[in-house]
Amino acid sequence: MIQCPRGTRDFLPDEMERRRFYESVLRDTARTFGFRETETPIFEEAELFILRSGPNILNELYAFRDKGDRELALRPEMTAPAVRMFVNGMSNDPKPIKIFYFGQCFRYERPQSGRYREFFQFGAEIIGSAAPETDAEVIATAAAMIKALGLKEYKLRIGHIGVLRQKLSDAKVPAERFAEVLQKLDKKLYDEARSILASVGVEDADIGSIIDITETVGGPEVLSKIEGDAGAYLKEVLDILTAMGVEGIEIDLGVVRGLDYYTGMVFEAEAPVLGAEKQICGGGSYTLSELFGGEKVFTTGFAIGFDRILLAMEREGIPFVHDGIDAYVLYVSEEARMKAFEIVGDLRSKNVSADVDIMGRKMAKALKYAASARARYAVIIGPKELEEGSVTLRNMSTGEQSLVRICDLASAIKG
């Protein structure tokens, strides 16, 4: 029996209904915040992702060659494609450009709880403005989305990658080793970070103060401890967020984000209920467009791991109520058969969601099927009632039945 490929999933109707519902919550929130949707291809030239993430990304890519012998890859993320799209087709649009997108991404790795080879991401970017306002807008959007989904427990932490970069630079760490060090710090692998720093000649005291930075965590009061402009910048971001009504955000200079291209503010959200793989959202300000052949343009963006946040909501026991159809139409005798199709056609044309017995079942079986389709009403068509232009309307949850004239049926069902 052929199965779906390892690390991928089929979404059956109940699960899909839940996913589409929450997808629309994200989409509606994005629109409320003035973002507009875009879409890029499922695959790109592999080079795009290497430029963004470095050559190591190749190990995680689903790559293949097209007939023009170009190396293509299924997208492992959507930030690079979004920026490429901007460079190719939107660079003359009025700034700031606010876009969002939702779709499948692919990563060639060992599948585990909450991690799939085909996974779904939601992302948004504000392109063309570098300012605390921009960063605050992006953080406020992410916070509003998590709130709108209904997740109960989560932490949103903001940092500033400029602080660590400055410190590394002051300690004379060669620029080409930054990424490596930051990746270790991002994963809290302090011993490994220490040994890299020691190997490039950084003194113990400097190593200590570099690691101290990543442990600068707390409320707005810790901002005063931050050297340079970053503290004042983050205070401005927090003030704007407070004005917008976004509360409960933590400062955490340990938010590092592994990637080279982040330039300033970085942020993450996590759901403790997920345990080790708890990150549900990550973002920050960066420039990428110049790597893809465009001008350098400041951007702030974020991505939400859709599968993971749904898993967190499931673990929190957030209920989801499935929709059913409005009416299931069945007939009790052969003479009523064509009338059943006429009535179902009429109901649908009046925007009543309706299904009809296409297997000519007996009433008990047809009603059982109607219940499995979560029909609110069954419309039972019998020859005697038909003579009077009526049908029996059965409320599927109470079992109550009443005679309803066919011309009144749609409005009786809509309530």
Place this chain on the structure above:
Amino acid sequence: MIQCPRGTRDFLPDEMERRRFYESVLRDTARTFGFRETETPIFEEAELFILRSGPNILNELYAFRDKGDRELALRPEMTAPAVRMFVNGMSNDPKPIKIFYFGQCFRYERPQSGRYREFFQFGAEIIGSAAPETDAEVIATAAAMIKALGLKEYKLRIGHIGVLRQKLSDAKVPAERFAEVLQKLDKKLYDEARSILASVGVEDADIGSIIDITETVGGPEVLSKIEGDAGAYLKEVLDILTAMGVEGIEIDLGVVRGLDYYTGMVFEAEAPVLGAEKQICGGGSYTLSELFGGEKVFTTGFAIGFDRILLAMEREGIPFVHDGIDAYVLYVSEEARMKAFEIVGDLRSKNVSADVDIMGRKMAKALKYAASARARYAVIIGPKELEEGSVTLRNMSTGEQSLVRICDLASAIKG
């Protein structure tokens, strides 16, 4: 400059809004007809598509190997994945199962007008019922979708592949040559069909009557000309469609569909405005599940070429009105800046879609941006009005301005 790969597209905000709108029209129609959405992975084992379409499909597949050395392929269509999903996870669900799905498919071919390497399909299936009612439901759904989209000119034609198959069998064409002959007839390549038939020893008279069948076209009156059970079957389908209010369907035994697995009724819709590549929808009844390791289960389904039907609507000049945000908030002095963020936060929390000036622009420029974002209103915050707890509300289409108390702002905008 890196571009999107050949045959793929970026969808920028205006185009994407139009696509999402019509996608939701299809989705809503499917739900009104009692179908529920499902989703399968972007790639499958290549074997799945070979079993469905034969080994020639390999030339059109984007194929690659995973680390387990399995041959995978981006899906070229979604019927086989849907049936595989049914066999794997839905085979015990109450029948009939009514599902639909929408997404990207991939075909490795020369891109041309209305044909892309990454293209979008909408599809639906009724699984587990072989009856004229089932076929009528599926045709009615497809017809309702095309109508709901607003396409003005199209033709929906129904045939029955059983008639030709019977005739080929009567003429002693070897069963393994059927597919080849049917593919030629499907493409109206009569000379090529003739020579294959002649080469397997079919007599001229029989060849003539086989080709005659494909030219059996017209209204319900032609049904009487059809030999065997197929005529009576199609009449039943048409009668049910008429009861459901579906009109204007043509009988056409030249609707062949190239594929081996169709068993009975087949149908197609075409939009003449598209010229040579005019097919926008195709479907029929078939069995596939037994090829994928399941029991043999009758299914009727169809697919709509989303890109092509959108192109047809565009060529017909069907207008699409873009949505804008409700309000764009701007401030005219530094003192009013934080108030702007407070107000935009408040509007959004009341479900007013709103954006705010994050670039500190002067009023004329900010208003120009608001117009480009199609804002219905601009909310102008000045220090004098603020003292009275008011802001200026500007109607962006008329230019009219009025003072509105902040507490009344959301309801003034919602109208």
